[in-house]
Every structure is written in C-alpha cells, then in structure tokens.
Amino acid sequence: MNSIWIFNGPKSQFPSGVFTQREAAESWIRQHGLSGTLTAYPVDIGTYDWAVSAGHFTPKRDDQRSAEFIQRFSSATQEHYHYEHGNEA
Numbered sequence: 001m002n003s004i005w006i007f008n009g010p011k012s013q014f015p016s017g018v019f020t021q022r023e024a025a026e027s028w029i030r031q032h033g034l035s036g037t038l039t040a041y042p043v044d045i046g047t048y049d050w051a052v053s054a055g056h057f058t059p060k061r062d063d064q065r066s067a068e069f070i071q072r073f074s075s076a077t078q079e080h081y082h083y084e085h086g087n088e089a
Contacts, residue, residue, distance in 0.1 A: 002043040003079075009036035026088075033086035040079040048073040 005025045007017040016036075019025035025038050042050040048070045051057040056077040059065050082089040 003040040004043055005038055006041050007034070007036055007038050009034060012036070029083050030086040035084045035086075036082075038081045038083065046070070046073075047075055047078070051075040051077065 005019040005022050006015045007019075007025055007029065008015050016034075017025060017028060019028070022038070022040075028034075029036075029038065041047065045053075048057070051073070052059070054077075056075055057073075063069055
C-alpha cells in the first residue's frame with residue numbers, strides 16, 4: 001500500500017504535518033515536543049474504501065454506506081502511533 005503519514009495534535013480540526021516517511025515525521029515531532037497521533041493513510045483511495053476492500057470493515061447497516069458515515073470514517077486497523085511531548089507513548 002502506498003501511504004503517507006499524517007500528524008494530528010489533540011483537539012486539532014486539521015492535520016499539522018504530512019510526511020512521506022515515518023522517520024521524518026518522528027524527527028519533527030521530537031524537535032517540537034509535540035503530542036498527538038501519527039497515522040499512515042493510504043494514497044489515492046479513501047480510508048473507508050481501503051478498509052472495506054482490505055476486509056477490515058464490512059458495512060452492516062444502510063447508514064454505514066451513507067456520505068455522513070464515510071466522511072467521518074477512520075479505521076483502528078491503520079498503522080498509528082501516539083506521542084506525548086515528543087516521545088512515543
């Protein structure tokens with residue numbers, strides 16, 4: 001899977017960093033003593049479609065196929081790491 005790494009701080013509405021390599025993201029997180037989550041996102045496919053096609057999620061109700069659901073969807077099966085004050089938690 002082609003992926004990028006996206007960093008979101010606590011209570012952030014938008015990402016504060018996007019990286020092609022996890023190592024570069026972690027260096028930036030350490031440098032600034034950041035807290036938040038670093039997540040690998042698939043490229044050129046939505047997270048919902050990726051999770052469904054990979055068998056990580058199966059919609060069971062009609063509302064789970066709605067635009068409202070898909071636009072807020074995130075998958076716990078995506079590779080992700082938590083940080084506190086620049087250190088992996």
